[in-house]
Amino acid sequence: MTLPHPTTDQISLPIVLAVLGDPTRLAIVRYLASKEGVPMNCSKFLDLASKTNLSYHLAKLREAGVTRAEAVGTSRLITLRRDDLDNRFPGLLDSVIAAADGDPALPIVGTVPEIDA
Amino acid sequence: MTLPHPTTDQISLPIVLAVLGDPTRLAIVRYLASKEGVPMNCSKFLDLASKTNLSYHLAKLREAGVTRAEAVGTSRLITLRRDDLDNRFPGLLDSVIAAADGDPALPIVGTVPEIDA
DNA sequence: TCCTTAGTTCAAAAGTTATTGAACAATTGG
């Protein structure tokens, strides 16, 4: 199963903005950005929402072109499409992340401490 | 009647992103940005939506802190809260507007030519 | 005063998004 992703030029500004305009999804994007290059699996985000709901939000992010998801075994490895976003919308992601960092009211991944290896 | 506006520090990133994630509102913001400092009245945007619907979208923009509306006579003078947005979310508005400028699919104000004075 | 212009409000309808639980696949380890 190869998951559908938009090509770079199919990424639409209003859709990206609307997708980022949700605190749960913003938290996911911030976390991916903070671990740039390290693919995450969905379970990392379980403190943000239920498994089902996460599946929904992650699909939104992927369909908008914000993230890339690759099926590996029973996991999905999720990465931020930073290069594509930076190419298409220069400066946008950086300013969104910087703005989010300044807002203590936003949910963040990892507040509920994970049992880390 | 003084219309309600959030203070600068009440402006919320997810709300601003969600509000800008609508093509009609994005068109309004782009137009205001292109005419920086020149207050617009609502009728400027009548080629984007009906009068009633415009009232709704302009209220969303105002309530999010993106625009300021001042009642003058029977008109509302609408301006972009650029300083407030730039202070709160540096670079965000500029990158959104630049990104929008690169997308020919987005609606723009003034496509239907106005009978100008 | 009466009419027009500018925009709002209200209630209804339509459409969309978010959230949930139960059931389902697919991979991996024992």
Next chain:
DNA sequence: CCAATTGTTCAATAACTTTTGAACTAAGGA
């Protein structure tokens, strides 16, 4: 093979958002 792990899909519901028309207010001009 069996069970656990990882995540998806589906259908239902809840909750919002958008759009509309009709009725309204408020100011300004004739």
